[in-house]
Every structure is written in structure tokens, then in C-alpha cells.
Amino acid sequence: xxxxxxxxxxxxxxxxDGRDGAVRALVLEVARPADWEPLSRVWRGVQADLQLPAPAxxxxxxxxxxxxxxxxxxxxxxxxxxxxxxxxxxxxxxxAPARVRAMPSTxxxxxxxxRVPAPQPGTENWSAFVAPDLAPVFGETPWLDIPPGTDxxxxxxxxxxxxxxxxxxxxxxxxAGPATSAQPAAAAPVPASATSDVDPRRFLQRVLNDExxxxxxxxxxxxxxxxxx
Numbered sequence: 543x544x545x546x547x548x549x550x551x552x553x554x555x556x557x558x559d560g561r562d563g564a565v566r567a568l569v570l571e572v573a574r575p576a577d578w579e580p581l582s583r584v585w586r587g588v589q590a591d592l593q594l595p596a597p598a599x600x601x602x603x604x605x606x607x608x609x610x611x612x613x614x615x616x617x618x619x620x621x622x623x624x625x626x627x628x629x630x631x632x633x634x635x636x637x638a639p640a641r642v643r644a645m646p647s648t649x650x651x652x653x654x655x656x657r658v659p660a661p662q663p664g665t666e667n668w669s670a671f672v673a674p675d676l677a678p679v680f681g682e683t684p685w686l687d688i689p690p691g692t693d694x695x696x697x698x699x700x701x702x703x704x705x706x707x708x709x710x711x712x713x714x715x716x717x718a719g720p721a722t723s724a725q726p727a728a729a730a731p732v733p734a735s736a737t738s739d740v741d742p743r744r745f746l747q748r749v750l751n752d753e754x755x756x757x758x759x760x761x762x763x764x765x766x767x768x769x770x771x
Contacts, residue, residue, distance in 0.1 A: 549699035553612040564616035569655040573606030576684040592713040595703040601684040603662040603669030614704040628717035
């Protein structure tokens with residue numbers, strides 16, 4: 543078993559499709575178009591407001607950005623769907639419902655988030671997990687056009703923790719309260735550990751960080767860094 547497979551299994555398996563009534567992997571996606579700004583409210587909010595570990599961030603390979611939540615113990619599909627719906631109500635209420643997808647979901651039970659990373663059928667695009675500081679770069683093109691480095695993907699997942707049962711229950715209770723009980727999370731600096739998977743080739747890193755550089759070039763620099771991870 544590869545390091546990536548081991549980390550995937552630790553966080554998300556068994557990743558039920560819901561037919562046996564329990565899931566560990568919960569996915570929330572903003573798409574059509576992809577946009578990190580609203581999704582970042584969820585990523586920051588679950589940490590600052592709900593005291594939960596950070597979820598993984600992924601580009602879908604087609605039209606969306608995703609958050610992947612891992613539960614230490616599986617919960618029934620209804621509870622998982624309710625958790626994601628409450629996150630949407632709390633942090634994404636200003637988005638059109640059609641732009642937000644959840645797995646599992648009571649509104650769209652047929653949608654299943656494909657495993658990440660993976661090639662996308664009929665294209666040369668790949669889905670991939672990305673570091674928080676790279677997520678904004680993929681707003682217009684939420685995919686990689688080269689396969690992501692498996693070691694880099696494993697490193698990203700290795701830093702993540704699953705949500706403990708007590709923490710999940712506490713978050714559910716907090717989300718059930720008035721929306722004013724949790725203020726929008728302030729932008730927090732990205733931990734140094736979140737970016738250590740990036741290849742330290744100085745030129746690409748400078749291009750990525752230089753806001754005066756054309757967005758298309760910064761995107762290519764980010765993809766190159768991920769491909770070398």
C-alpha cells in the first residue's frame with residue numbers, strides 16, 4: 543500500500559455511498575463557477591467557530607473547489623447530510639443553492655464525490671488536494687493538467703485529523719443555534735506546516751506569490767509546484 547493510499551484509508555475509508563446507512567467522508571463543493579472566497583469562510587469557520595480540525599481542500603478536476611471532512615467514527619447519512627446543510631446555511635447562505643453540492647445530501651442523493659486525486663474522463667485534467675495558500679489560484683481553473691505528485695498528496699493528507707465524535711456532536715449543536723452565535727471567522731494566517739509540501743524552487747515560488755504577475759502565469763506556477771511535490 544502506498545503512502546497516499548494509507549492516508550486516504552486513515553481519513554476516509556470506509557467511504558460509504560450511504561447504502562449501509564453510515565459515512566466517514568463528507569464533501570462540500572462550490573462550483574459553477576468555482577470560488578475559494580466563499581468556501582474559505584467554511585474552512586476558516588469550522589476551525590475558528592466550531593473548533594474542528596481543518597478539512598482537506600481539493601480541486602474537483604472540472605468545475606469546483608471542495609472541502610473534504612473526515613470523521614473518526616461513521617455517522618448515519620441523515621446526520622452527515624444535516625451537518626453539511628447547516629454549514630451551508632451558516633456560511634454559504636449568500637450563494638445560489640445550485641452552486642453548492644454536498645455528499646451526502648438529502649437534496650441531491652445521486653451525487654457522489656469521486657475519489658481524489660484522479661484523472662477526469664474525456665479530458666487531460668486531474669483532481670487533486672491542494673494546500674490552503676494555493677486554493678485561491680485555482681478559482682478559474684479548478685484542476686491540474688498534469689498528475690499531482692503522490693508524495694505531495696500524501697503529505698497534505700498526513701497533516702489532517704479526523705473529527706472526533708464529541709466534537710462532531712458539539713459542532714452540530716452549535717450550528718443548530720442562531721446564525722449570530724458564530725461570527726464570520728477572521729482571515730487567519732496559513733500555518734507554515736500547510737505549505738511545506740511545496741517544492742522550494744525559488745523562481746516558481748516567487749512567481750506564485752507575486753500579485754503583479756498575470757493570473758494565468760501564477761496558475762501555471764502553482765500547477766508546476768504541485769506536479770513536483
